[in-house]
Amino acid sequence: MLPDDTKEEIVFLGGKDYLPLFCSLTGEITSERRVFYNSGRAPQAPGCVLEKFETSTRTNWHYECADAFLISV
Numbered sequence: 001m002l003p004d005d006t007k008e009e010i011v012f013l014g015g016k017d018y019l020p021l022f023c024s025l026t027g028e029i030t031s032e033r034r035v036f037y038n039s040g041r042a043p044q045a046p047g048c049v050l051e052k053f054e055t056s057t058r059t060n061w062h063y064e065c066a067d068a069f070l071i072s073v
Contacts (some may be wrong), residue, residue: 002022002026002029002033004028004029004030005030006029006031007031009031009032009033009034009035010026010032010033010034011028011033011034011035011036011069012033012034012035012038012045012048013062013065013066013069014062015035015062016043019043019044019045022035022045023045023046023047023048024041027047028062032049033045033047033048033049034048034049034050034051035048035049035050035051036052036053036062036065037050037051037052037053038044038052038054038055038057038065039058047069050070053065053068
């Protein structure tokens with residue numbers, strides 16, 4: 001439900017199974033789209049800025065990532 005002309009950065013914090021849906025839903029957005037991931041290989045996310053989140057947590061790593069992200073902004 002985001003307007004196509006939004007100027008705000010869009011951030012994805014989630015599992016790899018949800019990434020195709022994120023890319024599909026935000027594909028028309030022209031602002032920066034940043035995708036955090038923690039797998040060994042970068043995901044396919046055309047048009048997105050990829051940022052590896054280093055953690056030893058394997059399950060629910062995105063909660064730790066969200067905390068770190070909120071502290072940084």
